[in-house]
Amino acid sequence: MKAVRFGRFGGPEVLEIVDLPEPHAGAGEVRVAVRAAGVNPSDWKKRRGLMDPELPQTLGYEAAGVVDELGEGVSDVAVGDRVFGFSTGGAAQAEFAVLAYYAPVPPSLGFAEAAAIPAALETATRALDQLGVGSGATLLVNGASGSVGSAAVQLAVARGARVIGTAGPANHEYLRELGAEAVAYGEGMAGRVRALAPDGVDLALDVAGSGVLPELVQLAGGAENVLTVADFAGSQEHGVRFSRGDAGRAVHALGEVGALVEAGRFALPVARTFPLADVADAHRAGESGGARGKLVLVVG
Numbered sequence: 411m412k413a414v415r416f417g418r419f420g421g422p423e424v425l426e427i428v429d430l431p432e433p434h435a436g437a438g439e440v441r442v443a444v445r446a447a448g449v450n451p452s453d454w455k456k457r458r459g460l461m462d463p464e465l466p467q468t469l470g471y472e473a474a475g476v477v478d479e480l481g482e483g484v485s486d487v488a489v490g491d492r493v494f495g496f497s498t499g500g501a502a503q504a505e506f507a508v509l510a511y512y513a514p515v516p517p518s519l520g521f522a523e524a525a526a527i528p529a530a531l532e533t534a535t536r537a538l539d540q541l542g543v544g545s546g547a548t549l550l551v552n553g554a555s556g557s558v559g560s561a562a563v564q565l566a567v568a569r570g571a572r573v574i575g576t577a578g579p580a581n582h583e584y585l586r587e588l589g590a591e592a593v594a595y596g597e598g599m600a601g602r603v604r605a606l607a608p609d610g611v612d613l614a615l616d617v618a619g620s621g622v623l624p625e626l627v628q629l630a631g632g633a634e635n636v637l638t639v640a641d642f643a644g645s646q647e648h649g650v651r652f653s654r655g656d657a658g659r660a661v662h663a664l665g666e667v668g669a670l671v672e673a674g675r676f677a678l679p680v681a682r683t684f685p686l687a688d689v690a691d692a693h694r695a696g697e698s699g700g701a702r703g704k705l706v707l708v709v710g
């Protein structure tokens with residue numbers, strides 16, 4: 411089967427489409443014929459050699475497709491079902507992928523829209539769970555217009571929180587549509603948040619990794635009320651929790667999001683789709699920034 415892989419670290423040109431043996435579903439897993447697979451910032455961090463040291467590496471956390479093989483003990487889906495979820499071993503950008511965690515694709519979504527959801531949804535849910543965001547809390551999301559940020563905004567609003575989000579000016583109306591109050595990031599951000607919340611916020615989530623953890627700690631009244639998914643060095647320096655998926659993923663979110671999607675309360679826009687063979691162009695588009703929404707590879 412065709413799959414995305416790189417055998418050395420570097421720019422988008424190191425990405426190759428190679429032939430790999432088809433994977434098979436282990437106990438509790440399903441194999442899908444992949445129809446779409448999401449592209450994430452960690453893909454280019456891995457490709458540049460900033461994450462895992464081993465080579466070669468395959469890519470792809472998330473996929474949507476049609477079940478074509480059931481692992482031992484799987485009875486909640488059948489061959490032919492449309493599912494989306496997380497790939498075993500980070501190899502979803504391929505013609506076939508094994509999913510360890512999966513759920514039915516919400517009926518109103520196509521494959522590309524579904525493949526855009528799992529990683530951002532899981533990260534946002536994990537962050538809100540770890541922060542303890544619930545009804546009545548005021549939450550500040552720094553980097554609220556991106557994939558993880560907009561997922562966090564929508565999920566926090568659904569939990570009954572008041573959400574203030576930072577974004578570039580072009581995305582303020584988008585944040586308001588999601589149910590957040592929008593402020594610009596950059597110089598003076600803390601003052602703009604205080605204009606909306608004079609006593610500060612209860613909790614703050616940093617999704618942008620833009621070096622503002624001291625401001626978030628002040629606004630939220632202590633480092634224990636702040637969490638980042640994108641600023642590891644800052645988290646060490648300022649005593650803020652850093653959340654990463656390998657310490658336990660909030661996979662429960664996959665089975666819960668369908669109801670929100672069908673109620674019109676959760677969506678992640680797909681900015682662009684690319685054929686699998688054009689994965690290098692997807693990286694170029696992602697690394698240059700500015701696109702609102704997910705980049706998705708379509709297969710077949």
Ligand SMILES: NC(=O)c1ccc[n+]([C@@H]2O[C@H](COP(=O)([O-])OP(=O)(O)OC[C@H]3O[C@@H](n4cnc5c(N)ncnc54)[C@H](OP(=O)(O)O)[C@@H]3O)[C@@H](O)[C@H]2O)c1
Pocket residue numbers: 450451452529530533552553554555556557558559576577578579581595596617618619620638639640653654655700703
């Ligand atoms: N730790 C984990 O488990 C985990 C999991 C998934 C992702 N992540 C990390 O989370 C980060 C976000 O991922 P993503 O997929 O959501 O990225 P994305 O969709 O590309 O979003 C990036 C967002 O950052 C915003 N931004 C840029 N500069 C900013 C600034 N100075 N202040 C505030 N916001 C700013 C942009 O907003 P505008 O367009 O409005 O300017 C854009 O919406 C990445 O670093 C990724 O590696 C971590």
